[in-house]
Amino acid sequence: MHSIKTFWSPELKKERALRKEESAKYSLINDQLKLLNQENQKQAMLVRQLEEELRLRMRQPAPELQQQLEALFSENEHLQREIAILRDTIKELELRIETQKQTLQARDESIKKLLEMLQNKGMGKEEERQMFQQMQAMAQKQLDEFRLEIQRRDQEILAMAAKMKALEEQHQDYQRHIAVLKESLCAKEEHYSMLQTDTKNYYHAQVEELKARLDEKSRLVEKKTAAALSATHELAELRDHSEIKDRKINVLQRKLDLREATKKLQAAGAQNAKAGEDTAQAKKQLQEEFKKLDDARRQFEEQRRTVENKRKDVEEKEKALAELDRQLKKRKEQMDQMEASLRKAGGSTAAVSDLNRKLSDSQKDADQLKQQLDQTKEEAQRLTAETERLLQLVQMSQEEQAQKEKQIIDLQQSVRNLQAKLKSQQQAQAQREEDLTRARQSELAAMRDLETTLSQKDALATKLEESKMKIIDLEIELNESSLILSEVLKMPDGPEMNNIKRSKSFFELQKSGKVVDRLDKCKYSRSDNDLDKMHYKDKKREPPDLSKLTRKIFDLTKEIGIKNSKLIEQQRCISILEEALRENNNIAEFEQLLAVVRSKDERINELEKFVNKKCGSSPSDCKDKKRILELEEALKESVLIAAEREKVFYEEEQRRIETLRKMGKMEQRIRSLQNASALNCGTCSSVLKRLKRLEDALQHCQANRDHILRQLSHLVQDVLEGAISEKDTQIAELEVKGVLDESETNRYDTLKAERDRLLNRLKTENERILKLEQYSEPSPPSPGTLPVDITVTDELLQACDDNEEDIPATVL
Known part of the structure; x- marks a missing residue:
């Protein structure tokens, strides 16, 4: 009896305490789910408010913005469905907990009754002892079942925390x-303001161009009028000439009549013959006059046709000028209307106050969302306090990684310093080459002119001394750089330095250092001796020789080549060091992967120990070994999945860095455009301030939304991984049992099918996360093209006239 009491009382207390902890955890999870539901509702309300504001501010929104909003709404609905599923699972868990509590209470009552009966009867008989042993075995089984149930509940709690x-x-x-939506809206508004300014500039340019064309047309009209006047003068002259010709014809006809009359009167033949000759001559003269008259009439008709054509051209030009005048008046009226609407937009304080009020409300909502997020984060920290012991090893590895990164940063800084010194040395080398070219030119001048060689030789000697001093300074700087490289290589031995020393780049670095030392020893000594000899010969002031001067020039060029080779060696050393640093970075990433694999190996070892304990009675069973091997393969697959996930996370981090860099460039471009628009517009400062506030609020809301989406995706991943691990444990338990009945085999098959389904779901979730990250990258707004047609400006001006009440929002 005493043994039964000692066996049952502490275990029952532990079970009750565990049940209380489970109920407290589930209540906390329910509270957190309620808070998250409230936050999601508030977020949906905020999205609706933002959508209404967008509709108010843009009556004709862009199709890209509508697609983004539709995608956002669809994602919100999907998340609400997932939250409803989570609620159903929580309710099912609560029902199961209540049923288990009821069964435990019934068992406790039955155990208490049995204990009371045993206390009343005593322990005298063997049957009672057997009954006690049976009860003890049953209690042990129940304890095992309860422990398994508690472990399962702990796993469910962890899964809920991950959710x-x-x-x-x-x-x-x-x-x-x-x-992101707010940024796109601001970019479109800026594009609209830029279009307005561009249309104004274009309109002014168009007006000036039309004025110039009008002036040209007026000049053409004046020319045409002058030509028409000259043509009318010519026509009048031709008419006068034709009248004179008609008069002459009439006179000639009268003469002919008189001659015919005289012809009848004259009877004599001689007179008749003479009159016939006169009449023949007169007829010939008349025919010639008629021909001249016909020619004059034809010329007159042609001139009249040309004058009529010119008049038609003048009338067409006048019509075109009238049309241009009408268009100019219309453009002027539209410009006046636009200026009035802009003045009205600049002075409408009511719309500005309304926008400020909306901004303050959105900022208040954002602050409330921040507070709620802080509360949920604190509760999540409370929930994850139990898992901190397991994360200490990860923190230690992260600290080691931070130390390694710090060392790498120091090495990179030293490499940068060396590069800066090399640049300064290259500049000095270029200066020295210029000095040497000058010296060479002076030597050539000395060879051409032998009379002035002594004076030029002194100047050349001074220049050579200066170049020698500069060479000595350069040697000192190169020695300092080599000392710095040696100090970098003499750093304390560690895992990183050992990896660097094992790599090929370290051996190449040593070879390059030896090459530089050989160059220093042999070639610099030779150049110094040559320079000393030259200096000694200059002091003796011997007459110059052409061969000596050419030898000096050759030595100087050789020295320049040596210096250049040394600089190239130094640059190669630096590139080798940078490659070593890159290898070190790759080693650090490989160490992270090794840490993950080690953790998975530890889990595999623990599971193998558990299997060995369960299967200690039959170690020679081949079926159990095969099942253990299958279990190990499943765990290896989970390790591979974890490695793939880590690779995906690394790619996402790289993509995030690239997007941040692009966003920085776009922000700089936006700032420059804003500054340019602020300089062009005198009343845009308040509008830009308002824009900045709106942009900040929009960025805050978008950051919260992206964080929620990422958390949900990672929560789904964690839930799937927890479910996969749970299925693995259940499969392992069934495999450990050995021989299975029909129901257990069916359960085994269903568990395997569910595990495969969960693995496929996990892969699809990883792909969905990648697509989500690609979708959340902000795309820069395409720069709008300037309008080049009058109809486009007409449409814009008509839109401005239709939306005069909404001009403040559109200008923003």
């Missing part, structure tokens, strides 16, 4: 997406 974390990340992802 909570994913929901928080999803909330942040939503906020980031909202910020």
Whole structure:
């Protein structure tokens, strides 16, 4: 009896304490789910408010913005469905907990009754002892079942905590997406303002061009009028000439009549013959006059046709000028209307106050969302306090990684310093080459002119001394750089330095250092001796020789080549050191992967120990070994999945860095455009301030939204991984049993099928995360093209006239 009491009382207390802890955890999880649901509702309300503001500010929104909003709404609905599924699972868990509590209470009551009966009867008989032993065995079985149930509940609690974390990340992802939408809206508004300024400039240029064309047309009209006047003068002259010709014809006809009359009167033949000759001559003269008259009439008709054509051209030009005048008046009226609308937009304080009020409300909502997020983060920290012991090893590895990164940064800084010194040395080398070219020119001049060689030789000697001093300075700097390289290589031995020393780049670095030393010893000594000899010969002031001067020039060029080779060696050393640093970075990433693989190996070893304990009675069973091998393969697959996930995370981090860099460039471009628009517009400072506030609020909301989306995606991943690990443990338990009945085999098959389905789901979730990251990258707004047609400006001006009440928002 005493043994039964000692066996049952502490275990029952532990079970009750565990049940209380489970109920407290589930209540905390329910509270957190309620808070997250409230946050999601508020986020949906905020998205709707932002959508209404967008509709108010842009009556005709861009199709890209509509697609983004539709995608955001679809994601929100998907998240709400997932939250409903999580609620159903929590309710099922609560029902199961209540049923188990009821069964435990019934068992406790039955055990208490049995204990009371045993206390009343005593322990005298063997049957009672057997009954006690049976009860003890049953209690042991129940304890094992309860322990397994507690472990399963702990796993479910961890999965729920992971879901909570994913929901928080999803909330942040939503906020980031909202910020992206606000940025796109601001960019479109800026594009609209730029279009307005461009249309103004284009319109002014068009007006000036039309004025110039009008002046040209007026000049052409004046020319045409002058030509028409001259043509009318010519026509009048031709008419006068034709009248004179008609008069002459009439006179001639009268003469003919008189001659015919005289012809009748004259009877004599001689007179008749003479009159016939006169009449023949008169007829000939008349025919010639008629021909001249016909020619004059034809010329007159041609001139009249040309004058009529010119008049038609003048009338067409006058019509075109009238049309241009009408268009100019219309453009002037539209410009006046646009200026009035802009003045009205600049002075409308009511719209500005309304926008400020909306901004303050959105900022208040953002602050409330921040507070709620802080509360959820604190609760998540409370939930994850139990898992901190397991994360200490990870923190230690991270600290070691930070130390390694610090050492790498120091090495990179030293490499940068060396590069700076090399640049300064190259500049000095270039200066020295210029000096040497000058010296060479002076020597050539000395060879051409032998009379002035002595004076030029002194100047050349001084220049050679200066170049020698500069060469000595350069040698000192090169020695200092080599000392710095040696100090870098003499750093304390560690895992990173050992890896660097094992690599090929370290051996190449040593070879390059030896080459530089040989160059220093042999070639610099030769150049110094040559320079000393030259200096000694200059002091003796011997007459110059052409061969000596050419030898000096050859030595100086050789020295320049030596210096250049040494600089190239130094640059190669630096490149080798940079390659070593890159190898070190790759080693650090490989160490991280090794740490993950070690953790998975530890898990495999623990599972093998558990299997060995369960299967200690039959170590020679081949079926159990095969099942253990299958279990190990499953765990290896999970390790590979974890490695793939880490690779995906690394790619996402690189993509995030690239997007941040692009965003920085785009922000600089936006700032420059804003500064340019502020300089062009005198009343845009307040508008830009308002824009900045709106942009900050939008970025905040978008950051929260992106965080929530990311949390949800990671939560789904964690839930799937937890479910996969749970299925693995259940499969392992069934495999450890050995011989299975029909129901257990069916369960084994269903567990395997579910595990495969969960693995496929995990892969699809990873792909979905990649697509989500690609979708959340902000795309820079395409720069708008300037309008080049009058119809485009007409449409813009008509839109401005239709939307005079909404001009403040569109200008923003």
